[in-house]
Amino acid sequence: MDQRELVERAARGDHDAFAMLVGASIARLEAVARLILRDQELARDAVQDAYIRAWRDLPGLRDPDRFDAWLHRLTVNSSLDAIRRRRRRPIEVELSPLLPPTVGDQSGSIADRDQLERAFRHLRADLRAVLVLHYYLGLSASAVAETLDIPTGTAQSRLHRAMAELRAAVAADERLPLDPQAATA
Amino acid sequence: MNRPDTLERELTAWFAETASPRVPDYADDIVRLAVGTRQRPRWGFADRWLPSRVTTLARRSSPPRPWRTVGLLAALALAVAAVVGPSVGSLARLPRPYGLAANGLVAYAERGDIYLVDPISGERMPITSGPEEDREPRWSLDGTRLAFLRASGGRDQLAIIEPGRPDRLVTTDAGPYVDTDGIEWSPDGGSIMFVGDHRGVGGLHIMDTTSGAVTNVAVDFDGEAHWRPPDGRQLMFVAHTADGAVVQLLTLADGSVTELGRPSEPDGFIRPTGWTPDGRRAVYMTADGNGTETTHVLDLETGDEVRIGAGFAHVSNDGGRVVGLDRQGYVCVAPSTGGDCVRIGTRDAAYAGTTRASVDWSPDDRWIVVRPEPEVGAILLDPTTMTTERPAWLALGGSSWQRRAP
Numbered sequence: 001m002d003q004r005e006l007v008e009r010a011a012r013g014d015h016d017a018f019a020m021l022v023g024a025s026i027a028r029l030e031a032v033a034r035l036i037l038r039d040q041e042l043a044r045d046a047v048q049d050a051y052i053r054a055w056r057d058l059p060g061l062r063d064p065d066r067f068d069a070w071l072h073r074l075t076v077n078s079s080l081d082a083i084r085r086r087r088r089r090p091i092e093v094e095l096s097p098l099l100p101p102t103v104g105d106q107s108g109s110i111a112d113r114d115q116l117e118r119a120f121r122h123l124r125a126d127l128r129a130v131l132v133l134h135y136y137l138g139l140s141a142s143a144v145a146e147t148l149d150i151p152t153g154t155a156q157s158r159l160h161r162a163m164a165e166l167r168a169a170v171a172a173d174e175r176l177p178l179d180p181q182a183a184t185a
Numbered sequence: 186m187n188r189p190d191t192l193e194r195e196l197t198a199w200f201a202e203t204a205s206p207r208v209p210d211y212a213d214d215i216v217r218l219a220v221g222t223r224q225r226p227r228w229g230f231a232d233r234w235l236p237s238r239v240t241t242l243a244r245r246s247s248p249p250r251p252w253r254t255v256g257l258l259a260a261l262a263l264a265v266a267a268v269v270g271p272s273v274g275s276l277a278r279l280p281r282p283y284g285l286a287a288n289g290l291v292a293y294a295e296r297g298d299i300y301l302v303d304p305i306s307g308e309r310m311p312i313t314s315g316p317e318e319d320r321e322p323r324w325s326l327d328g329t330r331l332a333f334l335r336a337s338g339g340r341d342q343l344a345i346i347e348p349g350r351p352d353r354l355v356t357t358d359a360g361p362y363v364d365t366d367g368i369e370w371s372p373d374g375g376s377i378m379f380v381g382d383h384r385g386v387g388g389l390h391i392m393d394t395t396s397g398a399v400t401n402v403a404v405d406f407d408g409e410a411h412w413r414p415p416d417g418r419q420l421m422f423v424a425h426t427a428d429g430a431v432v433q434l435l436t437l438a439d440g441s442v443t444e445l446g447r448p449s450e451p452d453g454f455i456r457p458t459g460w461t462p463d464g465r466r467a468v469y470m471t472a473d474g475n476g477t478e479t480t481h482v483l484d485l486e487t488g489d490e491v492r493i494g495a496g497f498a499h500v501s502n503d504g505g506r507v508v509g510l511d512r513q514g515y516v517c518v519a520p521s522t523g524g525d526c527v528r529i530g531t532r533d534a535a536y537a538g539t540t541r542a543s544v545d546w547s548p549d550d551r552w553i554v555v556r557p558e559p560e561v562g563a564i565l566l567d568p569t570t571m572t573t574e575r576p577a578w579l580a581l582g583g584s585s586w587q588r589r590a591p
Binding site for chain 2: 018056135136154160
C-alpha cells in the first residue's frame with residue numbers, strides 16, 4: 001500500500017493506516033523537533049501535538065501527495081508553539097543536551113561541533129527551523145517555503161540570515177577566552 | 186545556488202551526527218492518543234467549498250469571548266483610555282504617518298497578551314486578555330490603533346484594536362498564516378499589508394482595517410513588501426521572475442510594475458527594507474555568495490545609488506540614517522547618504538532576520554529599540570552616543586513604539 005492510499009484511508013478514520021503513517025515518519029519528525037527545540041521533553045510534546053493535529057485535520061488535507069510537507073509544517077509549528085508555551089510558564093525549562101554524537105569520522109572536528117552547538121543554540125527558533133529543514137531534511141529553499149507556507153523569498157531571507165547569524169556566533173565564540181580569568185586580567 | 190561552504194558542510198554533518206533518526210519508545214502512545222481524538226468532519230473545512238483562487242473576501246468577524254474576558258476588558262478600557270486617550274482622542278493632534286514624531290507608549294507581548302508600557306513612568310497596562318495567544322503588536326502610523334496576531338486553534342489571525350475600545354476589535358475573517366516579518370500599516374491606516382496564507386492563497390494580502398476584508402495582491406510575490414511613502418499608492422516588493430528574484434515597484438491603481446533592483450549575481454539574495462520618509466529613495470539589500478551584505482539607497486528621481494556595508498537596514502524617521510547589521514552581525518548605524526556603518530553595542534544586541542519585528546527607531550529618532558529574541562527583553566541603543574541601555578521598562582520586551590504629534 002503506498003503512502004497516498006494510507007493517507008486517504010487515515011483521512012477516512014482508519015486507525016491502522018494512521019499508525020503506519022506514524023511509524024514511517026516519527027523518527028524523522030522527532031529528530032527535527034529535537035534539533036529545533038534542543039530539548040528532549042519539549043520535542044516529545046511537539047511531536048505528539050503535531051500528530052494529534054494531523055489526525056484531527058487529515059480529512060481537510062486537499063492533496064494527499066503533500067502529506068509529508070504538511071506533516072513537517074505541523075511539526076515546525078508545534079515546536080514553535082512549544083517554545084511560546086514554555087515562555088508563558090513562570091519557570092523556564094532548562095535546555096538539555098541532545099544525544100551524544102554517534103561514532104563516526106570526527107577527525108579534528110570535535111571543537112568545531114561544540115562551537116556549532118553553542119552557535120546554533122544562540123539562534124532564534126524560527127531560524128533554527130529553516131536550517132533544520134534545509135540542511136537536515138535537505139529541502140530546497142522553495143520546498144522550505146512550501147513547508148512553512150511562506151514565500152520562497154522569505155524562506156531564502158531566513159536561510160541567509162540564519163547562516164549569517166551562525167557564522168557570526170561561531171566567530172564570536174572563537175574570540176572568547178578559554179580562561180574566564182584571562183578576560184579580566 | 187551557490188556551492189555549500191565549509192560551515193554549511195559542517196552544519197549538515199553535525200545535524201546528521203547528533204540527530205540520527207530513531208523511532209522513539211512513545212510512538213505507540215502517540216497513535217493511541219491521536220486516534221482517541223475526534224477527526225474534524227470533511228465539511229468542516231471551509232476552503233473545500235470555495236474557489237482556490239479567491240482574491241477578495243469581505244467579511245467581518247469578532248470571535249466569541251468569554252464573559253470573564255469581556256468584563257475584564259471593559260474594566261481595562263477605562264484605565265487604558267485615561268492613559269492613551271490624550272494621544273488618540275483628538276484628530277487634530279495626530280502625527281503625520283512619516284517623519285519625526287513624539288514618543289508615545291511602547292507595545293509588547295507577554296505570555297500571550299498585549300501590553301503597553303509608558304517609557305517615562307514605567308507604568309504598564311494590558312490591552313488584551315483571555316485564552317487566545319496574542320503577539321507581535323504594531324502601532325498604526327497615527328498611533329491610534331494596534332494590529333497584532335492572535336493564535337487560536339493552531340492558526341494565526343490578524344486583529345486590530347483601538348486601545349481603550351475593546352468593543353471595536355476587527356479581525357480577518359478566517360485564520361490565515363501570517364508572517365511576522367510582513368505586517369505593515371498603510372499610511373492612511375485604512376489597510377494593513379501582510380504576507381502569509383489566507384484561505385489557501387499564499388502571498389501578499391491587504392486587509393481592510395474597518396471591515397476585516399482581505400484582498401490578495403495578484404503579483405508574482407516572492408518576499409517582503411513596503412508601502413511607498415507618503416501616500417501608499419505604490420508598493421515595493423520582491424518579485425519572482427524568470428531571471429530570479431528582483432525588487433519591483435507596483436502601482437496599485439493600474440497594476441503596473443517597475444524594476445528597481447536585482448541581485449549582484451544570478452540566484453543572489455535581494456530584499457527591500459524600506460523607504461526614506463519622502464518616498465523618494467528606496468532602500469533594499471543584496472547579498473552575494475560569500476554572504477557579503479550591501480544596503481542600496483536608490484534615488485528614484487535621479488537614479489543615483491548609495492551603497493552601505495550592512496544588511497537588513499531600517500531607515501530612521503527623518504530619513505537621515507539607517508540601522509543595520511554589519512558582516513560580523515553587530516548592529517551599526519550609517520548615514521543614508523553613504524559612509525561607514527559604525528557599530529553600536531555588543532553582539533547581544535544583534536537582531537535576527539527581520540527589520541519590522543526586531544528593530545525600530547523611536548518616533549523621535551532618539552533611540553533604536555532592538556529585540557534580539559521575540560518576547561524577550563528589548564534593548565535601547567543610543568545612535569548619538571553609540572551606547573546601549575537596558576531600561577527596566579523594556580525588560581519584558583517592546584516591539585512597536587507609538588507615534589504622537591510633536
